[in-house]
Amino acid sequence: MNETIFNQRDLRFLAKNSLDQDAVELDKIKRSYAQGMPLAYILGKEEFFGYEFTVNPSVLIPRPETELIVEKALEIIKSDKLNSVLDLCCGCGNIAIAIKKSTQSQLRVFASDLSLEALRIAKINADRHKAEIGFIQSDLLTGLRGEFFDIIVSNPPYVEDESIKGSLSYEPRTALSGGVDGLEVIRKITGQADGCLKEKGYLIIEIGYQHKDKLKDHIDNLGLYRIVDWIKDYSGHFRGIVLQKNG
Numbered sequence: 001m002n003e004t005i006f007n008q009r010d011l012r013f014l015a016k017n018s019l020d021q022d023a024v025e026l027d028k029i030k031r032s033y034a035q036g037m038p039l040a041y042i043l044g045k046e047e048f049f050g051y052e053f054t055v056n057p058s059v060l061i062p063r064p065e066t067e068l069i070v071e072k073a074l075e076i077i078k079s080d081k082l083n084s085v086l087d088l089c090c091g092c093g094n095i096a097i098a099i100k101k102s103t104q105s106q107l108r109v110f111a112s113d114l115s116l117e118a119l120r121i122a123k124i125n126a127d128r129h130k131a132e133i134g135f136i137q138s139d140l141l142t143g144l145r146g147e148f149f150d151i152i153v154s155n156p157p158y159v160e161d162e163s164i165k166g167s168l169s170y171e172p173r174t175a176l177s178g179g180v181d182g183l184e185v186i187r188k189i190t191g192q193a194d195g196c197l198k199e200k201g202y203l204i205i206e207i208g209y210q211h212k213d214k215l216k217d218h219i220d221n222l223g224l225y226r227i228v229d230w231i232k233d234y235s236g237h238f239r240g241i242v243l244q245k246n247g
């Protein structure tokens with residue numbers, strides 16, 4: 001077999017975990033990786049915010065840029081002394097669990113997803129990290145009418161359909177697809193969230209680096225929120241929006 005070339009991040013992760021693997025296992029890992037399977041699915045785990053999360057092909061693999069969304073949410077939760085948070089579209093539960101583990105125990109943390117399999121994995125992760133989270137199955141916020149949160153944090157599906165190819169095709173399409181322009185789910189979330197936020201509640205959404213201008217127009221037209229901030233990644237790309245419900 002040709003020598004397998006791991007990317008740097010995967011190589012570091014593999015090096016950290018390879019003590020557990022015997023030679024036969026390592027050979028299997030290399031073979032699957034060479035075929036394009038993401039390392040996190042091969043090993044069944046990924047690191048996020050300093051914690052290890054169980055993953056399988058029914059959940060998105062947590063990405064480093066989502067840590068920026070968690071950091072911003074924690075900043076607001078702490079400065080405004082918020083009491084309740086919803087991780088909308090929770091996947092393996094990484095955002096909800098990272099927030100719960102980084103805050104005082106009184107913070108009530110909920111996590112929702114449409115996928116029952118994602119919720120099953122998220123529950124495994126919450127148990128593993130002893131994080132008390134309330135899990136809810138819901139199609140976006142439609143199953144949460146009558147519930148009001150101080151802050152809703154979401155990494156929703158936002159990939160343009162035509163970009164779902166290559167290694168992304170190993171991940172669930174429902175976790176990725178944001179329609180033709182990537183903003184289909186985000187438009188629904190922004191349309192629904194004001195009904196589940198307390199007065200002056202916050203909504204933080206991860207976005208694609210090319211979405212800023214179109215999203216700004218959409219929020220301005222909607223007239224339900226004030227744009228508090230944009231979250232930039234280390235390359236200077238806009239990767240998140242912070243909204244506050246109008247009072």
Ligand SMILES: C[S@@+](CC[C@H](N)C(=O)[O-])C[C@H]1O[C@@H](n2cnc3c(N)ncnc32)[C@H](O)[C@@H]1O
Binds near residue numbers: 090113174
């Ligand atoms: C981009 S993944 C995010 C997963 C995780 N929060 C993370 O940061 O890695 C989006 C998640 O949205 C969920 N999802 C897709 N459509 C949904 C809907 N209509 N209602 C609720 N969840 C949905 C998918 O099942 C998937 O778990």
